[in-house]
Amino acid sequence: MAATSSSFAERKIISVSTKRQVTIPQKFFDLLGFQNEAECSLKDDGIFIRPVRMGGSEFAENILEDLIAQGYTGKELLEKFREQSKKIRPAVIQLIAEADEIAKNGKATSLDALFGTED
Numbered sequence: 001m002a003a004t005s006s007s008f009a010e011r012k013i014i015s016v017s018t019k020r021q022v023t024i025p026q027k028f029f030d031l032l033g034f035q036n037e038a039e040c041s042l043k044d045d046g047i048f049i050r051p052v053r054m055g056g057s058e059f060a061e062n063i064l065e066d067l068i069a070q071g072y073t074g075k076e077l078l079e080k081f082r083e084q085s086k087k088i089r090p091a092v093i094q095l096i097a098e099a100d101e102i103a104k105n106g107k108a109t110s111l112d113a114l115f116g117t118e119d
Helices: 026-032 057-069 074-086 088-105 111-115
Strands: 038-043 046-051
Touching: 057 074, 074 088
Parallel strands: none
Antiparallel strands: 038 046
């Protein structure tokens, strides 16, 4: 049976190294299908870590929704989708570098400074 938040909650205390590294318990790693990458996000007063799913379907859906809302269709939609998809990895790398810098220096920044403002 696959693990879901509604099926059960299991806890395990883990160590954090001096380099801020943690080891995911083998049982959790296997049960959730981790590979070589994990997504880490802040949730309320904690950190939520989950496996990165191949294909980036969440990003893909968001990109497609936005492009369709802008009126793109057919081959033009496909071309714009490819352009936007290529921007994801560099943006994530930039965010990770900025997060590392904030963690190192203890300097917080606003969401607007990280992502820009929505107009």
